[in-house]
Amino acid sequence: MKELVERIKKDGNVLSDGVLKVDRFITHQVDPVLMAQMGQRFAEVFAAKKVTKVVTIESSGIAPAFSTAQILKVPMIYARKSKSLTMDEELLTSEVYSFTKQVTNTVSISHKFLNADDRVLIVDDFLANGQAAKGLIELCQQAGAEVVGIGIVIEKSFQGGRQLLDETGIPVVSLARISALKEGKIAFNEADA
């Protein structure tokens, strides 16, 4: 997606080899105009999939997932990383290792929000080693729901996540694919650059 790639070139920072910082428009400060464009794109790409729910994980997945759900006019569910006082019901849970925070979180969704009739679109801001998306797929499978697509804002194609997800057979669409983050430079997949 041209607008996103241009924005990454302008406002993205390579913090260290392999780590891209996009806190100026996605992960801390959010540009609502760009976010709406990305939601529109995911909604178009997965239009034929009859999506009933958009699922993501807190916190940085919420804005792109919400934008997509707005266009698709379906509920958005964000998996929680910590148990709230108000989560008292049967939970779907899985273990997710966070690449940027270097901790393992138990993520959960209340079972009542997903069932065997659901056709889920997973949306997340980053695809690195694929652990977050894998955890969300597991949550959906526990409920018997079908994951019909995975929409990723930024894919770090040089890490193992894309391959891991491709092996599931679920269609994956990434709006920007980065082939390398080295010595302060961002290299995009040729088709995206």
Add this chain to the structure above:
Amino acid sequence: MKELVERIKKDGNVLSDGVLKVDRFITHQVDPVLMAQMGQRFAEVFAAKKVTKVVTIESSGIAPAFSTAQILKVPMIYARKSKSLTMDEELLTSEVYSFTKQVTNTVSISHKFLNADDRVLIVDDFLANGQAAKGLIELCQQAGAEVVGIGIVIEKSFQGGRQLLDETGIPVVSLARISALKEGKIAFNEADA
């Protein structure tokens, strides 16, 4: 706001005295249509305030803050509760006690996103004891930014938060005001009911 009050009556649950659960449409599963209506309302109410940034706190504040920022066409910033590997810069920080999670978090915003020219609208999902909003006001003040309004989705008027915020002189608008949560029943402020 009529649509919100009706939805709370239909889908809200009193978990225990003083605790309201709205995970079916706000805090876990999000209804994008209702959320857009709430963002529209906040944008209208604070239209004259020349807002330059919408500020909230992860995670359940993100959807209503984002919806508001979409209409106002300004960036939305969400304060973080934990330090990310990619947060390497000068931070504005304050201490916030969470009523529902019963923990104290250090919340932070990168200083580069707020400055003395900013006119900030704070948006959050709940106002209970006011600690989250107070923490966000402090972050803005550290940057020299002016907080021109506070938009709250659900105010628990029987707790101390509203009074605490009114004492700051900043205009507070709550879309639903709840006067009591007792014995499984939700009582609304007369003007909202």
